[in-house]
Amino acid sequence: MSGRINIIIPLFNDWQAVNLLLERIQSVVTASVVQRMAFLIVDDCSVTDYENLPIGIGQSLSILRLYRNVGHQKAIALGLSYLADQDEPQTTIVMDADGEDRPEDIEKLIQQSLSEPGRIVFAHRAKRHEALLFRASYQVYKWLFLLLTGKTITFGNFSLVPAGLLRKLAHVSSIWNNYPGGVIRSRLPYTAVPLERGRRLAGESKMNFVSLILHGLSAVSVLIDTTAVRLVLFSALMIAASVLGIGVVVYMKLFTETAVPGWASYLVASFLIVILQAFLISLLLVFIVLAYRTQVQFIPARQYRDFVERVELIY
Structure with a gap:
């Protein structure tokens, strides 16, 4: 695997966390890998804005500003579609802004992709640090997903998309509702590597019991x-x-x-x-x-521009 590595980071108001995340990426990821990184923060119409962002980490840092808040999953779909529309798609990693997707695991995703080329690589959560009630609820969600769809889902958004699959993925309408579920429905080849879930770097998680139910319903709806x-x-x-x-x-x-x-x-x-x-x-x-x-399906690759206000280049 050579060339640029795009990092998509969907964000809603988590500017302090993303600052710490970028600094941590610089400190724990091999320098030669960091030098290949191009960061794209998908700002999901945040109420607040950054005061300052670290510069000089990787090749570039851009912010994709959206006209309105569309939610975490749709923000990921818009970021993927924007990058797929570039002249030459590159390997792309999707990770959350809060640090629960650990920067030190980026290289493990890359290594897994090298051993299984041509597959989307997800991080399978082998260990979580949330409260007992949340973990129990998440386990119930996985059982219900298996019961209703016949599919096993043990991963979230943290993933690596090979360059050759990026445009194909951006044309999968289902990722608009739920990114992991959309990949499962698309029948694009994917695999998962067991990784520990990290702890939030700053602020409080916006995922509560109600959010988990909505997330679960969106995943099931993809396989209606x-x-x-x-x-x-x-x-x-x-x-x-x-x-x-x-x-x-x-x-x-x-x-x-x-x-x-x-x-x-x-x-x-x-x-x-x-x-x-x-x-x-x-x-x-x-x-x-x-x-x-x-119904006419929403294709993110074709219609993402309707949601993008501007692209802001930080460096």
């Missing part, structure tokens, strides 16, 4: 087709179980001398309600998927 099929199959199982239950009650009533309790009719009515609800849910899911497939 698979999720809908699995939910329809689950509804079919519920219908089959309800029909079986009604059959058992009717059989006991008509063909055996077993005393049938007086609430048997209520039980049959409950089974019928389950059947009706499962049928309506299945019908609704089918229409949602059909409507989704007929």
Whole structure:
């Protein structure tokens, strides 16, 4: 791997943290690697602005200013699309501004990419430092994602995109909703290397329980087709179980001398309600998927300019 290494850093108000992050990159990453780096901060329409930024780290530092706040995932998609639109795409690393994506792991991503060329390399979180409740909630999210989509997701945004895949990735509409989920749906080759999650360098995390739920829903929505099929199959199982239950009650009533309790009719009515609800849910899911497939997809590579106010070159 040779040439420039682009570093995309999506940011919302975390200017103090990004200062410390850039300084830490300079101190812990091999100098020859740092010299190849070109930093792109995607400013997600921050309320505050930087007072000063460190200069002379890597080849360049630019800020991609957005017209409005679009959220973390969309900011990543816009940064990838902007870089993919350059004359010659380069190897690109996506990392958060807060320092939880450890700078010392950048070279591990590069080494993994060298051993598995042509694959997007994600950081698999082998160890986390969040509160117990958050870690438990994140584990539940991973289980639900597996149950609903049949896919395993053990990684976040910290990743390396080879130069040859950058433009292809920027044309994947799903990364607009969720970057890791979009890569999974795209069927572009990817791998993951186990890395420890770092600690925030400054400020407080904006990811809370509600944010985690929204993030999880956005990841599942990327694979809506698979999720809908699995939910329809689950509804079919519920219908089959309800029909079986009604059959058992009717059989006991008509063909055996077993005393049938007086609430048997209520039980049959409950089974019928389950059947009706499962049928309506299945019908609704089918229409949602059909409507989704007929919609014009948002392609970040083609439409990213609508969100970019300006590019500010720091050095």
